[in-house]
Amino acid sequence: MGFDVLTNSLIDVLSSGSAIFVLVGVALGLCFGVIPGLGGTTALALLIPVTFSMESLDAMYLAGGVMGATSFGGSITAILINTPGTAPNAATTFDGYPLAQQGKAGLAIGASATASAMGGLIGLFTLLVFIPIAKEVVLAFGPAEFFLLTILGLTAIAVSARGKLLRGLIAGGIGLMFAFVGLDGITGQERFTVASNYLWDGIPLVPTLTGMFAISQMIELALKGGVVAAEGDGLSRRISGIGSGIAAVFRHWTVLLRGSAIGTIIGAIPGLGGTVAAFIAYTATVQASRKPESFGKGNIVGVIAPESANNAKDGGSLIPTVAFGIPGSAETAVFLGILVLHGIDPGPSILLNNEREIYGLIVALTLSAVGASIIGLLTARWLVLITFVNVHILVPVVVAVSLTGVYVLEGKPYDVILCLIMGILGYIMIRFDYPRLTLVIALVLGETCERSYHLTMMISDNHMLQFILGRPAATILLVATVVTLCLPFARKVLERQRSRA
Amino acid sequence: MTNAWMRTGLLAAVLAAVAVPAAAEWPNDKPITIVIPYSPGGGFDTIVRAFAPTLEKVLGAEVVPENIPGAGGTKGAATVHRSEPDGYTIGIYNIPGFTVNQVLGKDMGFDLDEVTWIANLATSRYAVAVKADSEINSLDDLCSLGREAKMSDTGSSSTASVTTRISFALIDCPLTDVAGYEGSNDAMIAVMRGEVDGTVKPISSLKKYVESGDLKIIATYTQKDVLDGVSSTGSLGHADLAKFDLRRIIGGPPGMSPEIVEKLSQAFIEAANSPEVQEWAAGAGIELEPVGADEASAMMSDLSDFYSQYKDTLAAN
Numbered sequence: 001m002g003f004d005v006l007t008n009s010l011i012d013v014l015s016s017g018s019a020i021f022v023l024v025g026v027a028l029g030l031c032f033g034v035i036p037g038l039g040g041t042t043a044l045a046l047l048i049p050v051t052f053s054m055e056s057l058d059a060m061y062l063a064g065g066v067m068g069a070t071s072f073g074g075s076i077t078a079i080l081i082n083t084p085g086t087a088p089n090a091a092t093t094f095d096g097y098p099l100a101q102q103g104k105a106g107l108a109i110g111a112s113a114t115a116s117a118m119g120g121l122i123g124l125f126t127l128l129v130f131i132p133i134a135k136e137v138v139l140a141f142g143p144a145e146f147f148l149l150t151i152l153g154l155t156a157i158a159v160s161a162r163g164k165l166l167r168g169l170i171a172g173g174i175g176l177m178f179a180f181v182g183l184d185g186i187t188g189q190e191r192f193t194v195a196s197n198y199l200w201d202g203i204p205l206v207p208t209l210t211g212m213f214a215i216s217q218m219i220e221l222a223l224k225g226g227v228v229a230a231e232g233d234g235l236s237r238r239i240s241g242i243g244s245g246i247a248a249v250f251r252h253w254t255v256l257l258r259g260s261a262i263g264t265i266i267g268a269i270p271g272l273g274g275t276v277a278a279f280i281a282y283t284a285t286v287q288a289s290r291k292p293e294s295f296g297k298g299n300i301v302g303v304i305a306p307e308s309a310n311n312a313k314d315g316g317s318l319i320p321t322v323a324f325g326i327p328g329s330a331e332t333a334v335f336l337g338i339l340v341l342h343g344i345d346p347g348p349s350i351l352l353n354n355e356r357e358i359y360g361l362i363v364a365l366t367l368s369a370v371g372a373s374i375i376g377l378l379t380a381r382w383l384v385l386i387t388f389v390n391v392h393i394l395v396p397v398v399v400a401v402s403l404t405g406v407y408v409l410e411g412k413p414y415d416v417i418l419c420l421i422m423g424i425l426g427y428i429m430i431r432f433d434y435p436r437l438t439l440v441i442a443l444v445l446g447e448t449c450e451r452s453y454h455l456t457m458m459i460s461d462n463h464m465l466q467f468i469l470g471r472p473a474a475t476i477l478l479v480a481t482v483v484t485l486c487l488p489f490a491r492k493v494l495e496r497q498r499s500r501a
Numbered sequence: 502m503t504n505a506w507m508r509t510g511l512l513a514a515v516l517a518a519v520a521v522p523a524a525a526e527w528p529n530d531k532p533i534t535i536v537i538p539y540s541p542g543g544g545f546d547t548i549v550r551a552f553a554p555t556l557e558k559v560l561g562a563e564v565v566p567e568n569i570p571g572a573g574g575t576k577g578a579a580t581v582h583r584s585e586p587d588g589y590t591i592g593i594y595n596i597p598g599f600t601v602n603q604v605l606g607k608d609m610g611f612d613l614d615e616v617t618w619i620a621n622l623a624t625s626r627y628a629v630a631v632k633a634d635s636e637i638n639s640l641d642d643l644c645s646l647g648r649e650a651k652m653s654d655t656g657s658s659s660t661a662s663v664t665t666r667i668s669f670a671l672i673d674c675p676l677t678d679v680a681g682y683e684g685s686n687d688a689m690i691a692v693m694r695g696e697v698d699g700t701v702k703p704i705s706s707l708k709k710y711v712e713s714g715d716l717k718i719i720a721t722y723t724q725k726d727v728l729d730g731v732s733s734t735g736s737l738g739h740a741d742l743a744k745f746d747l748r749r750i751i752g753g754p755p756g757m758s759p760e761i762v763e764k765l766s767q768a769f770i771e772a773a774n775s776p777e778v779q780e781w782a783a784g785a786g787i788e789l790e791p792v793g794a795d796e797a798s799a800m801m802s803d804l805s806d807f808y809s810q811y812k813d814t815l816a817a818n
Contacts, residue, residue: 045540052550142694183573186681187657197572197610271683325709326686340547343784347709410540410570451681458679459651459696 006128009359013061013367021058022364025065026371032066032086033073036214036398037405037419039086039206040070044334045409048341056342057360063335064364069372071274071310072116076376079108079303080386083217083398087209088274088310090437091282095295095302100387102298109380110245111300112307113373115256118249119308120369122260123267123315124362127322131351134323140473141269143455148468148477149269150449153276155484156283157438167434175439178203179446186454198414207406207419208443209275212436214402215423220430221391242380248300255285255304263309267316271448273329274310279441281309287487314365322358325350335361527588527761532563535751536592538577540570545593548622548749551781555772560764572610573658574598579610586754588761591619596748597804598660604808605815614805615755618797619762620769623782624790625703625747627664627722628731632692633715635699640720640737643699644674653691653700654680661685664745665701667811668722672739692716703747704728705786722746744807750797766794 013019032043043066051059074085079096092112099108130137157172158165181192182202193199249256259281266277285305286295295302317328325346327333336346344354351358376383386394406419429436460467468474535553537546546568553564569577574595581592594616603613631637643650650669654662657680669676679697682688685706692700693715704727710716721727724735724743734742751769753762772778773791782789792800808815 138690139694142691142696183656183658185656185683197576200572200575270687324686324690326684326690337546340785341550343551343781345709345785348713348715349709412571451683455679455681458677458681459691 003128005355005359006363009356009363012057013360013363018058018061019367021054021061022065022367023371025062025067025364026069026368026375027065029066029069029368030073030372030375033070034076034085035401035405036077036083036085037206037210037402038408039074040067041330041334042206042405042409043070044331044338048334048338051338052341056339056344056357059338059342060335060357060360061364063338064361065368065371067314067331067335068120068311068365068368071314072113072307072369072372072376075112075116075303075307076109076383079112080105080383081217081221081394081398083214084209086274087205087213087440088278088313089306090209090213090275090440091278091306092303093213094282095297095299098296098298099300099303100384104241104298105384105387106380107241107245107248107300108303109383110242110377111248111303112245113376113380114246114249115259115304115307116311116376117370117373118256119260119263120311120314121366122257122308123264123312124366124369125315126260126264126312127315127318127362130319131322134319135348137268138320138323140471142471143452143459144464144468144471144474145477146269146271146448147452147456148474148481149266149272150445150452152477152481152484153272153280153441153445154449155481156280157441159287159484159488160279160283160435160438164433164435168438171429171434171436171438172442175442176446178208178439178443180450185447185451198412202447203443204410204415204418205444206409207415208422209440210402210406211419211422211424212426212429212440214398215419216426216430216436218395218399219423219427222395225391227388227390242377245300246377249304252301252304255301256308258284258288259305259308260312263312264316266309267313268319268328270320270326270328272444273317274313276441276444277313277316278306278310279437281305287484311369314369318358318362321346322351324348527764528560528562531589532565533560533588534590535564535566536577536581536590537566537568538570538574538592538595540568545574545595545749547785548787549593551778551785552622552769552772555775555777556768559768559771559775575602575609575611581752582611582616582754584754586617586757588753588757588765591751591753591765593622594748594750594752595660596750596801597663597746597808598658600801600804600808601658601660601663601815603805604812613801616752616801617755617757617762617794618801619751619753619794620766621748621750621790621792621797621800622769622773623749623787625705625788626727626743627661627701627745627747628704628707628718628728629699629701629720629722630689630692630707630711630716630718631699632695633711633717635717637698638719639732640672640674640734643719644669644672646698649675649677650699651677651679651697653682653688653697654678655682655685655688656680660747661688661701661703663808663815664722667814668701668734668739668742668745670811670814671741672734689716705788708786744804748800750801752797762794766797 028043032038070086071088074089075092077083077085078089078092079100082093082097084090096108157168181199183200184191262281263277266272282305286292317332320326320328321332327336339346403416406415426436456464468478535549537549539545549566553566556564569580584590599613602609637643652665654665662680666678685702688700689710691697707718718731721731721733722742722745723733726733726736770791773789
C-alpha cells in the first residue's frame with residue numbers, strides 16, 4: 001500500500017513545477033553541507049520563515065532536498081581539507097583525508113557520493129518496510145534500550161582508539177564532563193554553569209563541533225603552510241579515481257549494508273543522530289576488518305562505512321515521526337516545526353492525516369540523496385582543486401565562514417567565543433595526538449546516557465538488570481556491548497594460540 | 502551668544518520634531534517585535550507566528566516575530582524586560598514556568614512582577630491519562646494501586662512535573678514522579694510502553710493519543726466536566742486542581758503607557774477572534790482564551806499567590 005502512495009507522490013513531484021523546490025533544496029543542502037559550521041539543522045532553521053508563505057507540500061520538498069544533500073556535501077570538505085562540513089562527516093576524515101593527501105581525493109569522493117546515495121536509499125527503503133509496524137518499533141525502544149545504546153557508543157570509543165586507549169579514554173572522559181554542564185535533566189539543578197545563564201542549556205554542540213574540527217584544523221594547516229595534497233602534482237592526478245571510487249562501494253557491499261543498517265537504527269533514536277551513527281559504523285567496520293591496522297591511513301572502506309550510515313540515518317529518523325509524529329533527529333524536529341507552522345498538528349495519526357506531506361518528504365529525500373551525489377560526482381574534478389589551494393588563502397576563508405555560521409544559528413556572540421576556545425583545545429589535542437571525535441561522541445552521548453540511566457532506575461524500582469533481561473531489544477544490546485568489549489581480547493588470545501601452534 | 506541660542510533653539514526644535522510624533526504615531530515608526538524565548542517550531546513560536554499576520558492587519562503596522570532562545574526561555578524574557586517600554590518590543594511568556602522560578606527565588610535576569618501584562622492568548626487545561634487498555638479507570642484506581650503511582654514527566658522543574666507533584670500531594674495520592682523524559686511526547690509514549698502508570702499533560706496534547714486509541718483520559722483538571730464520560734477534579738471535590746493550567750501570555754517591559762497597552766491588548770483579542778486565527782487554532786488543537794490586560798495582570802498575581810503556597814513542595818526536588 002505504501003508503495004502505491006509513493007509512486008503517486010513521485011509522479012506528483014515530477015509532473016508539477018514543484019520539483020524546483022527539491023532542486024533548490026539540494027543546492028542549498030550541498031552548500032550548507034560543504035561549509036564547516038553550517039549544517040542541515042541550520043539550513044532548515046533558517047528556511048522556516050521562508051516556508052511560512054509556501055504550500056505545506058512544497059515546504060516538504062524543500063526540507064527534503066536540504067536534508068538529503070547536507071551529509072554528502074559535508075563529506076567533501078571532510079575528505080579534501082580534513083574538516084567535516086557537518087558533524088556526521090567527522091568519521092569520514094579518518095580515511096578520507098589520508099586519501100586526499102595521497103592525491104586520491106577523486107577515489108574518496110566517488111566512494112563517498114555513491115555510499116551516500118546508496119545509504120540514503122537503503123535507509124528510506126527500510127523506512128517504507130517498517131512503516132506498518134513503526135509504532136511497535138518505537139515502543140520496543142525505551143529508556144533501558146537508550147541507555148544501553150549510549151553505553152555501546154561509549155564502548156566503541158575504547159575500541160576505536162587502537163593503540164591509544166588511554167588517550168581515547170581521557171578525551172572521552174573530558175567529553176562526558178562537558179556533557180554534564182547545564183541544567184540537570186532530571187532535577188533542574190544548575191551544574192558547572194559558572195553563574196552564566198549561557199551555559200544553562202549545556203555546552204552547545206554546533207559551536208563545539210565547529211571549533212573542534214574546523215578551527216583546530218585551520219590552525220594546524222596555517223602553521224604547516226603549503227597545500228593539502230602533499231603528494232602528486234595535482235594536474236595529472238586530480239581527475240583520476242572517481243570511477244574506481246564508485247566501483248569500490250559495490251565491491252565492499254557488506255560494508256555498505258552494515259553502515260546503512262547501523263545508520264538506520266541509530267537514526268531512529270532521538271538525541272543520538274548522524275555523528276554517533278557514522279562513528280559506530282566506522283568502528284564496527286574496523287572491528288570486522290581482517291586488517292584493522294590499515295585504517296586511518298587511507299582505506300577506502302573507512303569512507304564508505306560512515307558515509308552510508310550518515311545518509312541512512314535520515315530514513316531511520318523518520319520512523320518515530322511516522323509512528324507518533326515525534327522527531328528522531330534535529331532535522332526532523334525542524335521539519336515537524338514546519339508542519340506545525342502550516343496548522344498541522346503532528347501526532348500519532350500523522351500518517352493518516354498527512355500522508356501527502358510524509359510521502360512528499362520521503363520522495364524529496366530520495367531524489368535529494370541521488371541528486372546530490374550526481375551533482376557531487378559531476379563537480380568532483382573541480383572540487384578536488386581545493387586541495388591545491390595555498391592554505392594562506394584557504395584558512396582565512398574557512399575560519400570566517402564557519403564563525404559566521406556559528407553566529408547565524410542562534411545569534412549568540414558567546415557561541416563564537418566558545419567555538420574559538422574549542423578550536424584551541426582541538427589544536428592542542430591534534431598536537432598531543434588525542435582523538436577529537438572521541439570527546440565529541442562522549443559529549444553527544446553523555447546527556448542521553450545520564451537521563452536514560454536515571455529513568456531506567458526509576459521505572460525498574462532500582463532493579464535495572466532484571467528489567468533489562470525482561471526486554472528483548474535491551475537484552476540484545478547488552479550482549480552486543482559485552483561482545484564489543486571482549487572481542488579485541490578474544491582476538492588477541494586467538495592470535496597467541498595460533499602463533500604458538 | 503546669539504549663535505549659541507540659535508543652536509540650542511534649533512536643537513530643541515529638532516528634538517521636538519523627533520520626539521513628539523514618535524509618541525503620537527505609535528505603531529507606525531518601526532516594526533513591532535514580538536520576542537519568542539524559544540527556537541522556531543515550538544508551541545510558543547507557532548502561536549505568535551499564527552497571530553502575526555492578523556495583528557499586522559488590525560494594527561496597520563509591521564509585526565516581526567523574533568526567536569531569542571536560551572536559558573530555559575528566560576534569556577528572551579530578560580531581553581524584553583531591558584527594552585524601551587515604547588510598545589515596539591513585547592514578548593510571549595512561559596507561565597506558570599516563570600512563576601514557579603520566581604517563587605523558588607531563581608535568578609531569571611528579570612523580575613516577573615514588574616512585567617507589563619498585555620493579553621492572555623490561550624490557556625491549556627491539564628488531565629490525567631493512562632494507557633488505553635489499562636485497568637485503571639479513575640483517580641481512585643490510580644491512587645489505590647497498593648504502591649506509589651508512577652507518573653512520567655519532563656524535567657522536574659517543568660510545569661507538568663510541578664503540576665503532578667503538587668496535585669498528587671493535594672489529593673493524598675502516593676506518587677513516584679518519573680521526571681526526566683526529553684519532551685512531553687516522550688512522556689506520553691512512556692505510558693504506552695507501560696513503564697509508568699500514567700501522566701499529567703495538557704488536554705490538547707493528550708487528545709491526539711486518545712483519538713488514535715493509545716491513551717485514555719481518567720480525569721480533567723477542571724471545575725466542571727468538559728469531556729464526555731470523564732470526571733473533572735472539580736466534580737470529584739478537589740476544587741484547587743482546576744487552578745493548574747498552561748498559559749500563552751503576552752507582556753512587555755515595565756512602565757509601558759496604558760494607551761499603548763490598551764491598543765495592543767485590543768488588537769490581540771481582535772486577532773484571536775478573527776476567522777484566520779480561529780481556523781488555525783482548530784487545526785492545531787489550541788484552546789484560545791483571549792483576555793485583556795487587566796484580567797491578565799490579575800491572573801498573574803493569582804497564580805503567584807497560588808504557587809507560593811506550595812513553595813516547599815516545589816523546592817523538594
